[in-house]
Amino acid sequence: MKEKIYTIPVNDAFNQPDGCALCGLEQALNQQLLDYYLGPSLMEPDVRQTTNAKGFCREHLNQLYNREINRLGLGLMLHTHMADLVDRLEPEMKGSIPAARSGLFNGRKKDYRDMLNLAAEQIERRINSCVICDRMDATMDRYLDVIFYEYCADPAFKSRFENVGGFCLPHVALLLRGAARYLNQNQASVFVADLTEIQSKSLKELRDDVEWFTLKFDYRNHDKSWKNSKDALPRSIRGLRGGQKPE
Ligand SMILES: [Zn+2]
């Protein structure tokens, strides 16, 4: 048996998902993590140590701020993270200042462009580092483990999986990577055939809904029904890129 903290959310997500079941899982997890980092844990020394070192990506900083709760906590956390940054950034940038060319010395050993690019890479690594993204990735991986385990061991779950109605494109890729990691060749063969069928069906439906959406602009179709195409654009955007439907 897999741990309940992972099986319960997975089973919830596959019960009548609205759109991609993995997006549903990811969004629920995202909310929990936002609550966690704005909650009492924010003052715990080991939590602060990680938030100081890693910080948050743009998306998660905006989400933390837009929650409009515990702005004091967010302020304290940002303050120590920035203090950490102040200590590290100056030496890193100073180290990349090119030596001025003079008649005696024609540059340093390393090309100055390499040194500037290196300093930029260090900053970029920092920008891309995010405590919440890291924990999301790790937990999504646990969820994948459960999905593949249940898919192979529990026929009821397999049938729910097959009737789930398609995944967003980023999560199709995640499922394929997961299949490579968690399934043997025979299991992968059944799983990927299944996934291909589910995905083709849902993409074709989406494609046709978008087409009908565009045809509704033709005056000859003005009085005809929208069928399932009224929200075809936001559903397509969600299907292509994942996340929530744009409002
Ligand atoms: Zn998704």
Ligand SMILES: [Zn+2]
């Ligand atoms: Zn993030």
